[in-house]
Amino acid sequence: QLQLQESGPGLVKPSETLSLTCTVSGGSISSSTYYWGWIRQPPGKGLEWIGSIDFSGSTSYNPALRGRGTLSVDTSNNKFSLKLSPVAAADTALYYCARRVTLQPFDYWGQGTLVTVSS
């Protein structure tokens, strides 16, 4: 059974960098048919897709991030990561990592990790 687990600091200061990692277990991150993504959810609000990456490192991002996001993949350790910089209070959210298969929506999700942006 595929499992995804987010990890990273729960508190980030404004103007600094948010860094999160998603560790994948129960399956390989290197499959050519898999895409790995990040989705966030501000407290009490809806879902926002942040970006996606495949095993080769090919990426796509939500333009609403205004170029602040960077995704990377570490196939040796079956992990992928998100960096968001600089952050502001509006970036406070529950951050989820997830997997999708080609031409399919996200079918496996991590449990989510809350990141608060505050001084």
Added chain:
Amino acid sequence: DIQMTQSPSTLSASVGDRVTITCRASQSIVNWLAWYQQKPGKAPKLLIYKSSSLKSGVPSRFSGSGSGTEFTLTISSLQSDDFATYYCQQYNSYLWTFGQGTKVDIK
């Protein structure tokens, strides 16, 4: 960007009721639409993909329909486990967008 609009935002219903949620896209997404269920403190759970395909293990009381810009999620007989928030999501364009959510609560 493709905008997704769900209606209603909140729906009050009783166990056994037939429930329908609508999702409209600002332009055609063919049938590249998914429905998710989210319970408080939990990650979204995929219910339906490609507008009407039921994910394995999802109860058959859930069904989806539609194409182009108009889509619906129907729960044929609401169960106590179904009280949750439901989101539609389009994956037609590279910029994936979600609807704002429909909360189904107890009448």
